Amino acid sequence: MIARRFSSLVLLALLLSGAPSASAQVVEGPRSSDVDALLQPWDDGDSPGAAVLVMREGKILHSRGYGSANLEEGAPITPATVFDGASLAKQFAAMAVLLLVDDGLLDLDDDVRSHLPEMPDFGERITLRQLLHHTAGLRDWPQTLVLTGWTFRDPISLDDILEMVVRQGELNFAPGSDYAYSNTGYNLLAEIVARTTGQSFADFSRERIFAPLGMSSTSVRDDPTEASPGWAMSYAAEADGSFRLVPSYLAAPGSSSIFTTAEDLALWIDNFRDPVVGDATMLEAMHRQGTLGNGDSIDYALGQEVAEYRGLRVFTHGGAWAGYRSIILRVPETDFAVAILANTSTILPTRLALRVVDLYLADDLLPFPVAPADGASGGSGHEDPPQPWNPDVETLREFVGSYESPELRSTWRLELVDDRLVARHARGDPQLLHPVAADRFQAYAFGDMRFERSAGGEVESFTANSSRVRGLRFHRKR
Numbered sequence: 001m002i003a004r005r006f007s008s009l010v011l012l013a014l015l016l017s018g019a020p021s022a023s024a025q026v027v028e029g030p031r032s033s034d035v036d037a038l039l040q041p042w043d044d045g046d047s048p049g050a051a052v053l054v055m056r057e058g059k060i061l062h063s064r065g066y067g068s069a070n071l072e073e074g075a076p077i078t079p080a081t082v083f084d085g086a087s088l089a090k091q092f093a094a095m096a097v098l099l100l101v102d103d104g105l106l107d108l109d110d111d112v113r114s115h116l117p118e119m120p121d122f123g124e125r126i127t128l129r130q131l132l133h134h135t136a137g138l139r140d141w142p143q144t145l146v147l148t149g150w151t152f153r154d155p156i157s158l159d160d161i162l163e164m165v166v167r168q169g170e171l172n173f174a175p176g177s178d179y180a181y182s183n184t185g186y187n188l189l190a191e192i193v194a195r196t197t198g199q200s201f202a203d204f205s206r207e208r209i210f211a212p213l214g215m216s217s218t219s220v221r222d223d224p225t226e227a228s229p230g231w232a233m234s235y236a237a238e239a240d241g242s243f244r245l246v247p248s249y250l251a252a253p254g255s256s257s258i259f260t261t262a263e264d265l266a267l268w269i270d271n272f273r274d275p276v277v278g279d280a281t282m283l284e285a286m287h288r289q290g291t292l293g294n295g296d297s298i299d300y301a302l303g304q305e306v307a308e309y310r311g312l313r314v315f316t317h318g319g320a321w322a323g324y325r326s327i328i329l330r331v332p333e334t335d336f337a338v339a340i341l342a343n344t345s346t347i348l349p350t351r352l353a354l355r356v357v358d359l360y361l362a363d364d365l366l367p368f369p370v371a372p373a374d375g376a377s378g379g380s381g382h383e384d385p386p387q388p389w390n391p392d393v394e395t396l397r398e399f400v401g402s403y404e405s406p407e408l409r410s411t412w413r414l415e416l417v418d419d420r421l422v423a424r425h426a427r428g429d430p431q432l433l434h435p436v437a438a439d440r441f442q443a444y445a446f447g448d449m450r451f452e453r454s455a456g457g458e459v460e461s462f463t464a465n466s467s468r469v470r471g472l473r474f475h476r477k478r
Helices: 007-011 031-038 086-102 128-133 141-146 158-167 183-197 201-213 262-271 280-287 349-360 393-397
Strands: 050-056 059-066 068-070 235-237 243-245 258-260 305-309 312-321 324-331 336-342 401-405 410-417 420-424 434-437 440-443 447-453 459-465 472-476
Touching: 031 059, 031 349, 050 262, 050 349, 059 262, 086 128, 086 183, 086 201, 086 258, 086 262, 086 280, 086 312, 086 324, 128 183, 141 158, 141 183, 158 183, 183 201, 201 262, 262 324, 262 336, 312 349, 324 349, 336 349, 393 410, 401 459
Parallel strands: none
Antiparallel strands: 050 059, 050 336, 235 243, 305 312, 312 324, 324 336, 401 410, 401 472, 410 420, 434 440, 440 447, 447 459, 459 472
């Protein structure tokens, strides 16, 4: 489920274009064997794997499954296997909003609080457009959840996410002034769709998007305890090469929790070239990059990231949650698309999709850029690396104590373990703090931790900072 401003990563990772109709012709050619070779490490009944779809000009060039959907039962993956597409859901949420704009029920410049009056008043308007473009400044809930001690073993629902938003004390930044990928904004959009229509977001999506396109195997999960018969199970790799089941108890409509197949994604991709749901104006809006208040463009349109790959403009969105991984990559100017749905975290869909692009679009791509020679950047090439901070045990002891976030209603205790600082939570996994600079540490759950001291020099609080959650304050309890 997960997604993200990865313009530089995107530069080496994106692609997506329109493709087939419900009766799209399959015309596999010699490159199918090359795709098979790329997936060979997972083409085994004892390994999870992926379903891969390749399309061009309305024709399916490759559609095949690799590996097992369920290692316990040995069920093979096919193009009809259902996967959790995670953040692929954002494209469909964006289309749902555009349909209601076309119905005259929403406006992209509506104030969010006009639809969700329980939202905090941050002193500045947040619009639907800003939610769509990740420029609203809302904290991203997956990271804030980790800071409450949440793990993959715990269910999470839309109500849990909405409750967290209502308690948010401040924004990452002023709305419209910056970009930070936030699943939270798309969950709010799903709730707005539901309240506007009187339907659940899952029902609206089925009636207005999936059914008209013939996507009969696609659905939105709105109950974290919902059973999943026939779905591909999710796996993580162990150090010894075996695989461990990673169940998902997430129901986050709008941002995530879309279950679909490669066959159904072919129908969605084809809608970009020959619309059945929406029209040319809506699809143009789906491709239009967002802008900040100062007029600068961002690398995100509606549910799609925008970048250049080897001279071609590409549109993409990936997803990651539990062991599921996914991507849709489109190249409109060549009418080409790739979709990958995987059930193991060992598969990197962006990298794999670009390898497929390299295979099929070799004649349309510019050469790979050549890395500059040493020193070509203009520097001396001999700059001294930053010196690490190595506090002694007595200095580390100054940070020991309990720290609470009123916003998250969450407390972490910092302790000394083997002369190192460790953060512990009543529910979550311990976090090792790595010294970076004076009064500054880094930890997986917190990101960059900057501690503040009183005038007398006593440690009294810290802020957690990452790309998606900024300035989240924890106060030392007395």
